[in-house]
Amino acid sequence: MDDYRLRQRKQIFGVYWGNFGLPLIFVILVAVFSITNPNFATSYNILNNLSFASYVGIAAIGMTFVIMTGNFDISIGSMLALVAVLGSSFAPKIGGVAGVISTLLISCFLGFINGIFVTKLRIPAFITTLGMLFVFRALAFIYTNNAPVYISDRFWLYLGNGKLFGIVPFPVLLMGICYVIAYLLLRKSPVGRYIIAVGTNSKAAALSGINVDNIKILVFTLLGLFVGISAVVNSANLGSANPGLMGQNYEFQVITAVVLGGTALSGGNGSLGGALVAALIITFLDNGLGLLQVNSYWQQVATGLVMIFAVSLNKLKFYLLGQGEF
Numbered sequence: 180m181d182d183y184r185l186r187q188r189k190q191i192f193g194v195y196w197g198n199f200g201l202p203l204i205f206v207i208l209v210a211v212f213s214i215t216n217p218n219f220a221t222s223y224n225i226l227n228n229l230s231f232a233s234y235v236g237i238a239a240i241g242m243t244f245v246i247m248t249g250n251f252d253i254s255i256g257s258m259l260a261l262v263a264v265l266g267s268s269f270a271p272k273i274g275g276v277a278g279v280i281s282t283l284l285i286s287c288f289l290g291f292i293n294g295i296f297v298t299k300l301r302i303p304a305f306i307t308t309l310g311m312l313f314v315f316r317a318l319a320f321i322y323t324n325n326a327p328v329y330i331s332d333r334f335w336l337y338l339g340n341g342k343l344f345g346i347v348p349f350p351v352l353l354m355g356i357c358y359v360i361a362y363l364l365l366r367k368s369p370v371g372r373y374i375i376a377v378g379t380n381s382k383a384a385a386l387s388g389i390n391v392d393n394i395k396i397l398v399f400t401l402l403g404l405f406v407g408i409s410a411v412v413n414s415a416n417l418g419s420a421n422p423g424l425m426g427q428n429y430e431f432q433v434i435t436a437v438v439l440g441g442t443a444l445s446g447g448n449g450s451l452g453g454a455l456v457a458a459l460i461i462t463f464l465d466n467g468l469g470l471l472q473v474n475s476y477w478q479q480v481a482t483g484l485v486m487i488f489a490v491s492l493n494k495l496k497f498y499l500l501g502q503g504e505f
Contacts, residue, residue: 200492201439201440201441201453201456201457202456204460205456205459205460205463208460208463208464208467209463212463212466212467212470212471215467215471216467216470216471218470219466219467219470224466224470226346226347226348226351227348227466228459228462228463228466229348229351229459230348230350230351230416231416231462231466232351232354232458232459232462232463233350233351233353233354233412234350234409234412234413234416234462235429235432235433235458235461235462236354236358236436236454236455236458236459237353237354237357237405237408237409237412238255238259238402238405238406238409238429238433239433239436239437239454239455239457239458240357240358240361240401240405240451240454241290241398241401241402241403241404241405241406242255242402242433242434242436242437242454243361243437243440243442243449243450243451243454244361244365244374244398244401244402245398245399245402246434246437246442246443246444246446246449247374247375247378247398247442247446247447247448247449248374248378248381248394248395248398248446249377249378249445249446249447250297250304250395250398250399250446251304251305251308251434251444252290252293252304252308252399252402252430253305253308253309253312253430253431253434254293254307254308254309254310254311254312254315254430255402255406255426255429255430255433256312256316256425256426256427256428256429256430257311257312257313257314257315257316257319257426258286258290258311258315258403258406258410258426259406259409259410259413259425259426259429260315260316260319260410260420260421260422260423260425260426261289261315261316261318261319261322261422262282262285262286262289262406262407262410263282263328263410263411263413263414263420263425264319264322264323264328264420264421264422264425265281265282265285265322266278266279266281266282266285266410266411266414266420267282267328267330267335267414267420268322268323268420269281269282270330270332270335271331271332274332274334275332275333275334275335276334278332278335279334279335279338279411282407282410282411283404283407283408283411285407286403286404286406286407286410287400287403288403289311289315289403290399290400290401290402290403290404290406291396291399291400291403292311293307293308293311293399293403294395294396294397294398294399294400295396296311297395297399298392298395298396299392312430316422319422320422320423322422323422325422326422327419327420327421328419328420329418329419330414330415330418330419330420335411335414335415336415336418337349337415338350338353338411338412338415339411339412339413339414339415339416339417340415340416350412350416353408353412354455357405357408358451358452358455361451362451362452365451370394373389373394374394374398375447375449376389377389377391377394377395377446378445378446378447378448378449379446379447380447410425413425428482431482432461432482435457435461435482435485436454436457436458437449437454437457438457439453439457439460439461439485439488439492440452440453440454440455440456440458441453441454442454460485461482461485464481464485465478465482468481
């Protein structure tokens with residue numbers, strides 16, 4: 180009986196931690212930085228941080244889908260740079276709207292190619308996306324001759340700098356719309372159930388009639404779409420697309436957000452809301468350390484520790500729920 184009660188208490192704590200752990204960490208983080216630096220808690224800085232969080236948060240949606248199927252993609256930083264320089268160079272010729280659409284189509288195609296390599300050629304996701312990391316970045320350098328592409332189109336710039344009613348940054352609104360659509364896709368549609376089934380047990384999913392390869396191709400394509408949206412928002416915010424600077428360490432920030440948000444690297448389990456809160460934590464942490472003038476190298480140390488911490492928290496949660504060992 181005592182063992183039963185202990186397991187029950189652990190499971191209850193695991194559920195509470197899974198639901199409220201990350202928001203609690205976020206609140207504590209904001210409180211600490213607000214106390215240590217008065218400039219942190221200003222409305223200007225908070226809104227800017229929310230806007231910057233969209234850079235990681237939007238791509239984290241697609242990465243959540245991919246990791247839920249038991250895969251991951253480390254090429255997205257280079258993919259972001261490539262589609263940004265391509266789309267922004269098209270905009271002066273075909274217009275901002277068409278330029279944005281072409282960016283999204285190209286990014287979907289690149290994600291689709293990754294999915295084909297992983298499923299049809301049976302190349303492991305790590306090898307595929309590691310190779311594409313170099314290919315995409317090299318193509319961006321070749322296309323631009325390592326020169327930034329400056330953006331002047333008003334529509335494109337508005338997507339990264341505009342404000343709704345003069346208050347809400349448009350990237351924040353765009354991120355919210357993306358999360359609502361992704362939630363409906365994952366939790367309210369058959370596709371979402373297929374993604375969970377493939378990540379939980381791909382062989383059982385195949386036996387039940389699910390086309391496992393098509394689902395994996397779909398999630399890589401969706402990741403490409405969300406990376407494309409992030410590319411537009413980020414380049415618009417910067418006013419240019421730089422093939423060498425854009426997307427540096429981007430894949431690790433996004434994967435950290437997804438894992439910290441509660442998605443299991445083994446697949447099957449995932450949390451879009453957790454990924455969003457985790458993206459906020461990463462953004463606010465970087466901003467807070469910057470305002471405190473912490474050395475950039477120590478900021479990298481903090482980012483690495485957050486990644487390790489993210490995996491540890493996930494293992495703790497699943498251990499408490501009786502779904503793994505710690």
